Amino acid sequence: MTKVWVYAELTGGQVARVSLELLTKARQLTGDVTAIALGTGASAQAATLGQYGAKRVLVHEDAAYEQFLSEPAADTIATLIEQEKPDLLLIGTTYNGRDIASRLNARLDCGVITDGAQLSLEGGQLKAQVPWYSATTIVDVTLSGGITRLVLVRPKSFTAEVAADAAAPQVEQIQVQISQQARRAIVVENVVQASEGPKLEEASVVISGGRGLKQAENFKLLHDLAATLGGAVGASRAVVDAGWVPYSYQVGQTGKTVKPSVYIAAGISGAIQHTVGMKGAKYIIAINTDPDAPIFKFADLGVVGDVLKVVPALNEEIKRRKA
Amino acid sequence: MNIVVCVKQVPEPTGTNRIDPKSLRIMREGVDSVLDPADEFSIEAALQIQEANPGTNVIVVSMGPERALEAIRRGLAMGASKGVLISDPNLAGSDALATAKVLAGAIKRENPDLVITATESSDAYTGMVPGGIAHHLGLPLLSYAKKLTVSGGKASIERQTETGFQRVEAQLPAVVTVTGSINTPRYPALKGIMQAKKKPVDQLTAADLGFSPEQVGEKGAKEKVLGWAPAEQRKAGRVIKDDGTAAAQVADFLAQLKVI
Numbered sequence: 001m002t003k004v005w006v007y008a009e010l011t012g013g014q015v016a017r018v019s020l021e022l023l024t025k026a027r028q029l030t031g032d033v034t035a036i037a038l039g040t041g042a043s044a045q046a047a048t049l050g051q052y053g054a055k056r057v058l059v060h061e062d063a064a065y066e067q068f069l070s071e072p073a074a075d076t077i078a079t080l081i082e083q084e085k086p087d088l089l090l091i092g093t094t095y096n097g098r099d100i101a102s103r104l105n106a107r108l109d110c111g112v113i114t115d116g117a118q119l120s121l122e123g124g125q126l127k128a129q130v131p132w133y134s135a136t137t138i139v140d141v142t143l144s145g146g147i148t149r150l151v152l153v154r155p156k157s158f159t160a161e162v163a164a165d166a167a168a169p170q171v172e173q174i175q176v177q178i179s180q181q182a183r184r185a186i187v188v189e190n191v192v193q194a195s196e197g198p199k200l201e202e203a204s205v206v207i208s209g210g211r212g213l214k215q216a217e218n219f220k221l222l223h224d225l226a227a228t229l230g231g232a233v234g235a236s237r238a239v240v241d242a243g244w245v246p247y248s249y250q251v252g253q254t255g256k257t258v259k260p261s262v263y264i265a266a267g268i269s270g271a272i273q274h275t276v277g278m279k280g281a282k283y284i285i286a287i288n289t290d291p292d293a294p295i296f297k298f299a300d301l302g303v304v305g306d307v308l309k310v311v312p313a314l315n316e317e318i319k320r321r322k323a
Numbered sequence: 324m325n326i327v328v329c330v331k332q333v334p335e336p337t338g339t340n341r342i343d344p345k346s347l348r349i350m351r352e353g354v355d356s357v358l359d360p361a362d363e364f365s366i367e368a369a370l371q372i373q374e375a376n377p378g379t380n381v382i383v384v385s386m387g388p389e390r391a392l393e394a395i396r397r398g399l400a401m402g403a404s405k406g407v408l409i410s411d412p413n414l415a416g417s418d419a420l421a422t423a424k425v426l427a428g429a430i431k432r433e434n435p436d437l438v439i440t441a442t443e444s445s446d447a448y449t450g451m452v453p454g455g456i457a458h459h460l461g462l463p464l465l466s467y468a469k470k471l472t473v474s475g476g477k478a479s480i481e482r483q484t485e486t487g488f489q490r491v492e493a494q495l496p497a498v499v500t501v502t503g504s505i506n507t508p509r510y511p512a513l514k515g516i517m518q519a520k521k522k523p524v525d526q527l528t529a530a531d532l533g534f535s536p537e538q539v540g541e542k543g544a545k546e547k548v549l550g551w552a553p554a555e556q557r558k559a560g561r562v563i564k565d566d567g568t569a570a571a572q573v574a575d576f577l578a579q580l581k582v583i
Contacts, residue, residue, distance in 0.1 A: 254467075
């Protein structure tokens with residue numbers, strides 16, 4: 001049977017949501033699904049991984065996976081792949097996932113599909129659909145040569161669902177040594193920049209701001225509206241790069257992927273970078289002064305106007321109706 | 324100190340990108356090309372380290388068609404010391420796997436203390452090349468840097484994460500990928516543009532770096548494009564001009580969606 005492996009990324013000892021999405025997809029592809037969980041708290045996550053479809057969980061509890069970037073995980077996974085030669089390894093498109101995948105790709109000389117969706121494995125041939133050019137074109141790709149195929153998948157490409165026939169997985173403690181060589185990129189400190197309200201990835205309403213807000217202080221207008229709507233605040237890469245809001249706000253290619261019921265783009269033009277992360281929203285409302293902004297080409301409701309006027313007016317209007 | 328910066332010439336990011344129906348590659352003919360804007364941050368980061376550490380060489384390396392020389396010249400105009408262009412018809416159609424191998428081969432010749440790249444290119448955005456380069460050079464990878472400091476033989480960064488950032492450090496030599504928030508790239512001055520024309524640019528082929536035609540380019544690519552189709556597009560909805568009633572109309576829409 002086709003062997004599909006999923007890298008179960010841990011953040012703060014918990015399995016990342018994207019890994020559960022990948023397990024759900026993996027069990028649709030094959031009956032032989034293995035999850036790899038590395039780091040402090042890995043063993044405790046095995047039951048959850050089993051619920052989402054892992055028949056077997058390979059575990060290595062070692063703090064080195066949190067203390068050093070990418071190399072310990074890439075080394076361990078490469079060793080396991082060389083031993084067991086799975087047909088497919090799925091990794092979520094996260095900062096750590098991308099780092100690990102890029103090293104595995106070079107080390108195993110296997111090739112990698114990035115941002116793969118609609119995965120299929122027919123007659124052993126892997127096919128994936130990859131969005132190009134801001135998802136205006138869908139390209140069918142495959143990987144030739146090599147034994148293990150590597151695919152990176154963006155969060156929210158699949159829905160995470162508990163398996164109806166889930167059983168406790170077989171848990172195996174891996175015996176590997178993490179080399180000194182792998183302990184070079186040292187994580188000195190983790191800084192969490194917490195934001196109030198619902199999490200950006202989980203909120204049903206997201207209000208994102210871009211350059212149209214003119215200055216950092218005006219993000220307060222979005223926070224006020226988000227508080228009224230019970231939503232979360234996001235941002236375009238341009239304003240995150242400009243330091244207006246923390247990285248955790250970023251929606252887009254190098255940021256978060258969100259799929260809320262309603263996405264309000266305030267002063268965002270709709271550059272490729274950004275739209276990749278929000279095109280899955282059920283409804284999109286865009287407010288921008290530029291009538292030619294690309295975002296109006298796919299917004300369900302577009303307002304040609306100044307966000308600094310429309311957003312506070314909208315907040316007042318909603319409060320009035322709620323009262 | 325030697326700092327290598329990897330750059331790429333890409334189709335003008337705001338232009339309409341197309342796929343060549345014959346080669347199934349990104350159409351590069353008849354399209355305006357520019358130095359990838361993401362690379363300007365890498366060059367600027369290198370130049371700032373150079374300014375703080377006299378005697379530092381900044382070498383701009385690119386793999387691409389002959390006209391990628393323009394991207395290198397722009398890097399030189401900003402202030403880099405030297406360019407390296409790996410250009411060879413055999414390299415056309417290379418995927419991220421081969422690109423990393425070839426770039427690493429060229430970078431190695433420069434004995435780098437530091438390699439700086441963007442986190443991903445603005446045309447293919449796989450993000451797989453920097454980690455590949457780090458692997459082939461046997462170096463640590465400090466990725467997604469929004470801040471970079473080099474001192475005492477060590478590189479320290481602030482690395483973007485899902486929930487904030489991490490402080491990460493490594494002894495040199497190392498590979499660092501930088502985001503757009505790391506600095507504000509300088510604009511090349513006229514003097515720099517004039518000087519750039521006289522700066523040395525080494526030209527290399529795949530064979531110079533020891534690669535056979537089978538290992539790189541279309542032939543060596545593991546990723547194969549089978550076909551493509553236009554994506555189903557979201558349709559443009561109603562667009563209104565704010566005449567003072569926009570807020571009420573948006574509220575109506577939200578009420579219709581039962582958000583309020």
